[in-house]
Amino acid sequence: xxxxxxxxxxxxxxxxxxxxxxxxxxxxxxxxxxxxxxxxxxxxxxxxxxxxxxxxxxxxxxxxxxxxxxxxxxxxxxxxxxxxxxxxxxxxxxxxxxxxxxxxxxxxxxxxxxxxxxxxxxxxxxxxxxxxxxxxxxxxxxxxxxxxxxxxxxxxxxxxxxxxxxxxxxxxxxxxxxxxxxxxxxxxxxxxxxxxxxxxxxxxxxxxxxxxxxxxxxxxxxxxxxxxxxxxxxxxxxxxxxxxxxxxxxxxxxxxxxxxxxxxxxxxxxxxxxxxxxxxxxxxxxxxxxxxxxxxxxxxxxxxxxxxxxxxxxxxxxxxxxxxxxxxxxxxxxxxx
Numbered sequence: 161x162x163x164x165x166x167x168x169x170x171x172x173x174x175x176x177x178x179x180x181x182x183x184x185x186x187x188x189x190x191x192x193x194x195x196x197x198x199x200x201x202x203x204x205x206x207x208x209x210x211x212x213x214x215x216x217x218x219x220x221x222x223x224x225x226x227x228x229x230x231x232x233x234x235x236x237x238x239x240x241x242x243x244x245x246x247x248x249x250x251x252x253x254x255x256x257x258x259x260x261x262x263x264x265x266x267x268x269x270x271x272x273x274x275x276x277x278x279x280x281x282x283x284x285x286x287x288x289x290x291x292x293x294x295x296x297x298x299x300x301x302x303x304x305x306x307x308x309x310x311x312x313x314x315x316x317x318x319x320x321x322x323x324x325x326x327x328x329x330x331x332x333x334x335x336x337x338x339x340x341x342x343x344x345x346x347x348x349x350x351x352x353x354x355x356x357x358x359x360x361x362x363x364x365x366x367x368x369x370x371x372x373x374x375x376x377x378x379x380x381x382x383x384x385x386x387x388x389x390x391x392x393x394x395x396x397x398x399x400x401x402x403x404x405x406x407x408x409x410x411x412x413x414x415x416x417x418x419x420x421x422x423x424x425x426x427x428x429x430x431x432x433x434x435x436x437x438x439x440x441x442x443x444x445x446x447x448x449x450x451x452x453x454x455x456x457x458x459x460x461x462x463x464x465x466x467x468x469x470x471x472x473x474x475x476x477x478x479x480x481x482x483x484x485x486x487x488x489x490x491x492x493x494x495x496x497x
Contacts, residue, residue, distance in 0.1 A: 162284045162291050168195050174203060176290045178257050180245070180283040182270040183294030184411050186404060187333035192292050193267055197239060200265055207239035207265060213469070214244045221252065228256060228264055237263040244465070245270040250278045257289060272411070296408075297333055298434045302326045305333055309340040314351045317343075321358040328362045330371045330405055331435040370402045374409050375444045377486050380451065380493025385486060396475050399482040400468070407464050412437075414457050416449055451493055460489065 163171060165188055173196060181189050201207060210227065217224050227238065242249070245268040253268070273280040283291035297305075306322055317325075325343075329336035339362050346361055347353050376384045394402070412433065419429045426446055430437050437445055467485050471478035 161287050161289060162293075165192055165292055165294055168192055168292065169199075173199055173290065176288055177261055177264050178253070178266050178268070178283075178289045180268045180270070180279060180289070180291045181294060182245075182273045182280065182292075184272060184408065185294040185296050185333075188294040188297065189269060190334070192294060193241075193269075196267075197265070200239075204237060204263070207237045209239050209241065211241045211243070214242060214246060214249060217242060217252070218248060224252075225256075228261060228266075229259075237265070239265040239267070241267045241269065243269045245279065247278045250282065253279060253282065257286070296435050297331060299326065299436065302329075302331065302333065302336060302435070305336055306340055309337060310344065313344055313347065315343065315347050316352050317358070318355055321353065321355045324355065324358055325362065327438050327440075330408070332405070332408070335401070370398070370405045371441075373402060373486070374406050375441065375448075377406075377489045378409065378413075378448045378452070378493070379444060380490055382487075382490045385490050389483065389486070394479065394482075396471070396478050399471060399478055403464055403468055403471075403482065407461060410457050410460050410464070413445070413448055413452060414454060414461075416445070417452075417454050417457070420449065456492070 161176075179193075179196060181192050183189065197207065212224070227240070249268070256266075268279070270279075275281075280291065283289045303322060303326070306317070306325060310317070325336060325339055329339055342361055343353055343358065346357070373385070373388060376388070416426070416429055416433065419432065420426070423429055426449060430442060430445070463485065467481055470481055474481075
C-alpha cells in the first residue's frame with residue numbers, strides 16, 4: 161500500500177509489520193521511521209533494534225530467519241532495519257511477508273527505486289505492506305520545519321533569515337534542524353534574531369562549507385580544494401555529512417542530465433527541479449552538467465556508498481579514505497575535460 165509521507169502520523173499502521181522507505185531524502189526517511197516506531201511503541205511497547213546491510217542478509221539468510229521466527233524468553237519485540245535494499249531481496253520479502261510474524265517490525269530502506277522495481281511494485285500493491293516514497297523537500301516543507309522547531313520558543317525570524325537558513329543547510333532537513341537549534345541556544349529569551357546574527361551564527365557551519373567543497377570537486381578546482389582542506393580540521397561526522405551532500409548533488413545532476421535529453425534549456429530544467437537550485441549555485445551546476453556524463457556520475461554514487469561503509473567500519477582511516485576520494489573526483493574532471 162502506497163502512503164504519502166505526510167500521512168504517516170495520521171494513519172493507523174498496526175495492520176502491517178513491513179515497511180519500504182525509499183528515496184533521496186535521507187532526513188525524511190529518518191523522520192518516517194521514527195514516526196512509525198513511535199506509533200508502534202505507543203501501542204505495543206519497546207522494540208529491540210537490529211540493523212543489517214542487504215548483503216549481510218543475503219549471505220546469512222538462515223540467521224535472519226532465525227531472528228524473525230524464533231521466539232524470545234523475554235517476549236522481546238524486534239525492529240529490524242535493512243539498508244541499501246534492492247530487488248535482490250524480492251523472493252525473501254515475498255516469503256516472510258506471507259507468514260504470521262509476531263512482535264516483529266521490519267524496515268527496508270533504499271535510495272532510488274525505479275517504477276519497474278519488483279519490491280517497489282510489491283509494496284505498492286499489497287494491502288498488508290506499506291510503501292513510502294521520500295522525495296526531496298521543497299521550500300514549503302523546509303519553512304514548515306523551521307516554524308515547527310521555533311513555535312515553542314519566543315524566537316521570530318524574518319523571511320530573509322529563513323531563506324538564509326535554508327540556503328546554508330543546502331536544503332537538507334537534518335542540517336536545517338541543527339542550524340535552528342544553534343539559533344535557539346543563542347537566542348534563549350530573545351524574541352527577535354536578526355538577519356546579521358543568523359548570518360554570523362551559520363557563516364562557518366559545516367553544511368555551508370561542505371556544499372562549497374562539493375562544488376569545488378565537481379568543478380575540478382584542485383587549487384581551491386587543497387586550500388580549504390588545509391585550512392580546516394574535519395571530524396568523522398563532518399566527512400559523513402560531506403558524503404551525504406555529495407550524494408545529493410550527484411543525484412540531482414543525474415536528474416538534470418535525464419531532463420536534458422529532451423529539454424536543452426537548462427534554465428527551464430532548473431525551474432522544474434525540487435528542491436530548487438539556489439541562484440548562487442546555478443553557474444556551478446551548468447558547468448557540472450557539461451563536465452560530467454551519466455556513466456561517470458553513477459560510478460561516483462557507487463563509490464560514495466562504498467566509502468560510507470568503509471568509513472563506518474574504520475573511523476581511523478575515514479580521513480584518508482575521504483580525502484583520497486575528493487582528490488580523485490577533482491582529478492577526474494581534469495582528466496576527463
